[in-house]
Amino acid sequence: MSVPPVVAAPSGPWRDLRKRALTAALLGPAALACVWLGAYWYTGLMAVCVAGLSWEYVRMCGGRSRTLPGALVPLFVLVACAISAFSERLAGVPVAGAILLVGAAAAWFSARRRGVPPIFLGAGVLYIGIAGMALIELRHDNEAGRENVLFLLLIVWASDTFAYMAGRFFGGPKLAPAISPGKTWSGALGGLAGAMLVGVIAAEFMEPRASGLHAILVAGVLGMVSQAGDLAESWLKRRFGVKDSSQLIPGHGGLLDRLDGILAAAPVAAIWSAVLGMGVHLWR
DSSP states (O other): OOOOOOOOOOOSTTTTHHHHHHHHHHHHHHHHHHHHHOHHHHHHHHHHHHHHHHHHHHHHTTOOTTSTTTTHHHHHHHHHHHHHHTSSTTTTHHHHHHHHHHHHHHHHHHHHTTTSOHHHHHHHHHHHHHHHHHHHHHHTOTTTHHHHHHHHHHHHHHHHHHHHHHHHHHOOSEEETTTEEEEEHHHHHHHHHHHHHHHHHHHHHHSTTOOHHHHHHHHHHHHHHHHHHHHHHHHHHHHHTOSSSOSSBTTTBSHHHHHHHHHHHHHHHHHHHHHHOTTOOTTO
């Protein structure tokens, strides 16, 4: 009887590319569809994301989201995001922001007596809550919100994808070996170039005759902030001695691993959108 040949597992710098590509091909269109379809779908997507992010964050800090003090993180984050979601644009921000501050303080005080790092648990309320509110407020603009969220997502995804490809292909000096040994300067520059390229293409596609220079500048800033968010999450994981925030997403780890760039870039995009005013695209 013949023995079937043994198929070797993928190895080398591209060993996880197939799994990453398959997962992205499934989840990416689903997220874009929720953004495109609007209110109910987008609100549902945000609820799932902030709940999952809160669970992962508490778990990474060594707590449990079902009991105190860990339960305070998803509780206050979801309440603050709900206020933003069901208020007029920017109208609910002061109240939601105050709730996040109270939640951060409550998590900090509660964690001090239960062996969970208080500063990190309190910071998690702000970290996830502010980003969730920013994504909701960014989409609230009925005239430009959908395009602005799509622009942000495409830039962050492009930054992550091009950084991965350039870093694996070119290698070279490490960007921050003490924080994330796998990241290289070639990857960072590739990610920045990819963000600017996709940004100008997306702006031109969504608004013909858009200012290419403005799109490149905005995309470049959001791309750099996205990479800073990636490094911050890498530092956080190293601080708590974990490789991935969870195993929810095959090939990508957890939601925090996948959304770290968006968590950092969303507040910047939302602030810039508020400065520009209603109905104005981010690349104007």
